[in-house]
Amino acid sequence: MPTSSAERPPQVLEVEQLVAGYGGAPIVHGVDVSVGAGEVATIIGPNGAGKSTLLKAITGRAEVLEGSVRLDGKDVTGRRGDQLARAGLGFVPQVNDVFGTLTVLENLEMGGYLLARKDVAPRVEEVLTAFPALCDMRTRRASKLSGGERKMLAIARVLMLRPNVIIFDEPTSNLAPVVARSVLEDQVRVLANSGSAVVLVEQRASEALTIGDWGYLLVAGRVSVSGPAAELLGRDDIGELFLGRETKPSPALNEISP
Amino acid sequence: MSLFVASLGFGLVTASILAIAAVGFTLQFGVTNILNLAFGDVMTASSFIGYIATTNGVGIWGAVALCALFGAVFSTLLNRLLYTPFVRHGTKLFGMIVVTIATSLIIQNTIQAIWGPSFFSLKFSPGGSYHIGSMVFTSSQFGIMAIAVASMLGVYTLLRYTKLGKAMRATACDPALARSCGIATDRVVDVGWLVSGALCGIAGIALAMNVTSFTSTTGGTFLIAIVAAAVLGGVGQAYGAMLGALTIGLSSEVAAGVIAPSYKQVVAFVVLVVVLLIRPQGILSEVAEAKEVAA
Ligand SMILES: Nc1ncnc2c1ncn2[C@@H]1O[C@H](COP(=O)(O)OP(=O)(O)O)[C@@H](O)[C@H]1O
Ligand SMILES: [Mg+2]
Numbered sequence: 001m002p003t004s005s006a007e008r009p010p011q012v013l014e015v016e017q018l019v020a021g022y023g024g025a026p027i028v029h030g031v032d033v034s035v036g037a038g039e040v041a042t043i044i045g046p047n048g049a050g051k052s053t054l055l056k057a058i059t060g061r062a063e064v065l066e067g068s069v070r071l072d073g074k075d076v077t078g079r080r081g082d083q084l085a086r087a088g089l090g091f092v093p094q095v096n097d098v099f100g101t102l103t104v105l106e107n108l109e110m111g112g113y114l115l116a117r118k119d120v121a122p123r124v125e126e127v128l129t130a131f132p133a134l135c136d137m138r139t140r141r142a143s144k145l146s147g148g149e150r151k152m153l154a155i156a157r158v159l160m161l162r163p164n165v166i167i168f169d170e171p172t173s174n175l176a177p178v179v180a181r182s183v184l185e186d187q188v189r190v191l192a193n194s195g196s197a198v199v200l201v202e203q204r205a206s207e208a209l210t211i212g213d214w215g216y217l218l219v220a221g222r223v224s225v226s227g228p229a230a231e232l233l234g235r236d237d238i239g240e241l242f243l244g245r246e247t248k249p250s251p252a253l254n255e256i257s258p
Numbered sequence: 259m260s261l262f263v264a265s266l267g268f269g270l271v272t273a274s275i276l277a278i279a280a281v282g283f284t285l286q287f288g289v290t291n292i293l294n295l296a297f298g299d300v301m302t303a304s305s306f307i308g309y310i311a312t313t314n315g316v317g318i319w320g321a322v323a324l325c326a327l328f329g330a331v332f333s334t335l336l337n338r339l340l341y342t343p344f345v346r347h348g349t350k351l352f353g354m355i356v357v358t359i360a361t362s363l364i365i366q367n368t369i370q371a372i373w374g375p376s377f378f379s380l381k382f383s384p385g386g387s388y389h390i391g392s393m394v395f396t397s398s399q400f401g402i403m404a405i406a407v408a409s410m411l412g413v414y415t416l417l418r419y420t421k422l423g424k425a426m427r428a429t430a431c432d433p434a435l436a437r438s439c440g441i442a443t444d445r446v447v448d449v450g451w452l453v454s455g456a457l458c459g460i461a462g463i464a465l466a467m468n469v470t471s472f473t474s475t476t477g478g479t480f481l482i483a484i485v486a487a488a489v490l491g492g493v494g495q496a497y498g499a500m501l502g503a504l505t506i507g508l509s510s511e512v513a514a515g516v517i518a519p520s521y522k523q524v525v526a527f528v529v530l531v532v533v534l535l536i537r538p539q540g541i542l543s544e545v546a547e548a549k550e551v552a553a
Contacts, residue, residue, distance in 0.1 A: 061434050081437030091438045099431045110428045114440040
């Protein structure tokens with residue numbers, strides 16, 4: 001794990017001074033985040049901090065007002081979702097993460113939409129080997145899956161195109177703790193270990209920082225703290241506020257330079 | 259009894275036309291998220307294209323093909339030139355319905371300005387009559403039913419087995435997620451307008467073939483039955499619309515035959531109201547899912 005930003009691998013997704021919103025007043029006010037191949041960059045923060053809005057702005061779903069998004073060094077600011085998918089960016093949204101009216105198999109086929117026709121079926125089988133639970137339910141409608149199965153399908157779907165960068169928005173919300181742990185450890189972390197750059201937004205802050213390399217704390221649309229995930233995990237003030245730990249009084253967050 | 263069976267025959271033809279139209283209408287809404295209430299008037303425009311073609315020596319089946327093409331192109335242009343600019347300016351679902359109603363009036367009045375309020379008939383020979391029990395069909399009515407079956411099979415195959423059709427369903431379900439999969443949803447939506455517009459064009463000329471005469475308001479009046487069939491099936495559900503069309507088509511013709519012709523529209527409404535009371539989400543749809551307007 002990196003202990004300083006100099007030790008981080010070359011960054012494949014670089015977000016600089018991003019200001020974004022939904023047409024009205026900005027929700028995200030000048031955010032810098034980045035992630036390198038093989039890394040998990042964990043973003044935590046209170047509800048309504050703008051985590052989802054940040055991810056939506058990066059993935060072409062919310063309006064970028066200022067700042068830039070670079071993917072593999074190329075400027076992709078404000079590109080549409082389909083252009084970003086072509087450029088190697090995968091996104092698993094917090095809700096509406098699968099096509100409910102399509103079957104499991106059709107969801108995977110749509111995940112592989114950009115593959116050559118002959119490569120789709122083999123890739124489906126390849127991806128399904130990592131999700132044995134889904135193998136027996138290929139013809140089931142995605143809306144009929146349980147929460148855990150549904151998230152597995154969403155992850156399987158995003159893997160179809162072998163994206164360089166994968167962005168997860170709270171993949172464990174609505175999941176039982178055991179399933180949540182498995183998603184973080186056996187999927188998200190393993191993906192980074194196999195070379196993907198992973199951005200992970202999570203409510204389960206301590207678990208997410210535990211499997212993360214680099215951490216960001218987003219408060220009110222701004223990065224209030226960033227640093228090695230282990231360092232964020234160890235800080236009393238963050239522990240107290242976001243990790244559900246009880247500690248002695250410590251310096252207030254706004255005294256800490258980002 | 260024979261009256262009942264005979265009206266079942268009429269019902270099958272009406273249901274066929276209704277199925278083509280309702281599947282087109284529901285597909286249009288499902289893929290594009292625009293509830294296009296000008297659909298009936300585009301059908302009328304297509305009837306008049308069929309009238310021009312057949313009075314100028316084009317055979318009836320050539321005219322059907324021409325009307326399919328007209329409906330596809332006209333609907334796509336309608337969306338590109340009129341509807342899309344409104345959506346871009348932030349008009350939402352309900353506002354768009356008002357825009358389509360305005361469009362409906364414009365098309366209807368333009369047709370009336372050109373052709374006046376008189377009655378028109380396609381110039382074609384309906385062919386000999388065939389009896390099946392007490393049901394009587396002309397060969398052109400067989401043709402209409404064959405086209406309906408072929409259209410339904412075509413739509414089924416498209417949506418179920420082709421990459422494009424699955425992308426259309428994915429786009430209908432969640433445009434943002436579809437884009438995140440790499441689907442260029444604006445092109446998929448264009449195809450949605452082309453296909454649903456072709457069905458609209460076919461339904462327009464089929465309707466003109468099945469009535470003795472039509473006017474500038476024929477398609478607009480038929481819209482009531484189309485909406486009833488589509489809502490019955492769960493709006494946006496192609497297979498539901500087929501079932502809805504069969505239900506409305508058969509029951510309204512049987513009511514017209516057994517009770518009185520004026521009951522046709524009433525039956526469509528009664529069936530609609532009863533089904534909505536019992537199953538607000540329609541007869542086929544399993545879940546009524548909230549939808550956002552695709553920008
Ligand atoms: N589609 C939207 N349109 C307008 N405002 C939105 C939309 N989605 C979220 N917001 C607002 O943006 C703020 C941040 O929300 P969000 O990014 O979802 O936070 P988080 O994911 O950190 O909980 C909230 O105040 C929320 O009300
Ligand atoms: Mg969120």
